[in-house]
Amino acid sequence: MSQSYNRGLIEDFGRWREFSAGMWAWVFHKFTGWVLVGYLFTHIAVLSTALQSPEAYTTTIQSLESLLVVRILEVGLLSVAVFHILNGVRLLFIDLGVGLESQDKSFYASLVLTGAIAIASVPTFLAGVFG
Amino acid sequence: MSTQVPDQTDDESSASEAETAPAAQQRRMEKKRQRAAEAEETRQTEEAEAALAETETYHLKVFRYDPEIEGKKEPRFDDFHVPYHKGMTVLDALMYARDTYDSSLTFRHSCRQAICGSDAMFVNGRQRLCCKTQLSDLEEPVRIEPLPHQEVVKDLVVDMEHFYDQMEAVEPYFQTNDLPEGELEEQRQSRENREKVKMSTRCIWCGACMSSCNIAAGDNQYLGPAAINKAYRFTMDEREGEDMKQHRLEILEQEHGVWRCQTQFSCTNVCPKDIPLTEHIQELKREAVKSNLKFW
Ligand code: HEM
Ligand code: SF4
Ligand code: FES
8 A cells, every 4th residue: 555545534524414303412511511601701791890880790781682683692692502412311321321222312312402492482582672 | 260161163064964953053052051141140130130129238347557657657547337236246347348448457356255355446426345236226327436445456446455454454364362261161242142243254354444534534543443343342242251351451442443433434334344443432532532531
């Protein structure tokens, strides 16, 4: 073998159409985990305006909550958190060796439940923003 | 042919009147036979062609690459149209393509019955054992590539050296210092224990699982599903004894051992022997935790 042809790593994500349930669960779990970490920093930044004065905090929150994008992002944040928790519980069961044969079904269940909870939350999150 | 046709000039000059009649007759018969043979031949070729046109063919797109030949250094895909027969596997189709169209098409195979583990390939986006994969289960064109995450040597042949190294790393053989009393006494295994390791013994070293694992792709030192499964086969074997179990767990709980597994289930999905690989890896993780954490 004089030289061999390495097709590299990049093709992996080029094959996303062929990913199986377990692979998607992994991708989503990492993604949602890091989004939550990102939110944690935003969350701290917003909360720490209260260190200046109670009014600064109130105006920051009020101006943020009056924006439609923020309301939509909140629905997104809830979905991300719910999926991470549900799939996290699924992963804990997998670690315990429980229900490994239905790991794909439990992933789909997490997705469906996340979707349902996100839709149910829309009225609450969007209330008043159009007023 | 020449032996069948009588020499005409010779016949006409030397033969008498009485002799000419049977000779001419013979010649006519000879011609007739010849014509019939020709007609039969054309009929046969026509029939064969018609049959080929009628029979279903499968369209294969096969990965080609040969670093040793100028002009084949650039990887490409070749198309083959292979006549289909009921029960035809991907391996059968590859062999037909090689034997009929291009003898340079290179791939490994041997037993053709899912025993030797030499023909795992990437077929329609998934690691499959070609001799165990029915063409009728696949959509056309059937795309056949060498196993991903292994270096390609030529066409569909990949370098398995690294995979074998990982298999060797877990000491894939029975060892024990728990010897029975008598020298000739057998080392018996309980039925329950045999049942426990049963699935793990089925591995044929095809490398499909390793190729499907994207952790193994990113971490070259990761033992990989097959090696961990091999280790499971002996770790769970009660005849090896407690000492050996500890020794095996020490290999497994290293940085590039069981803890690399992220439970993506890719290996379990592709294993042609239906070994519950993820389940075995998870069980070894728990064994590793149990042997390290002792609260009691
Ligand atoms: C009840 C809530 C939560 C549960 C049940 C949970 C569960 C899990 C589990 C089981 C994993 C391991 C996944 C694996 O085995 O690969 C994980 C990973 C992760 N979680 Fe959570 N989690 C929760 C909340 C959070 C929060 C609030 C954050 C962000 C601040 C977070 C960030 C992450 C990240 C970044 C990872 C990926 C770590 C890595 O790269 O391996 N999680 N989570
Ligand atoms: S565990 Fe299954 S996929 Fe992996 S090498 Fe063995 S037989 Fe092949
Ligand atoms: S040819 Fe032996 S396993 Fe397929």
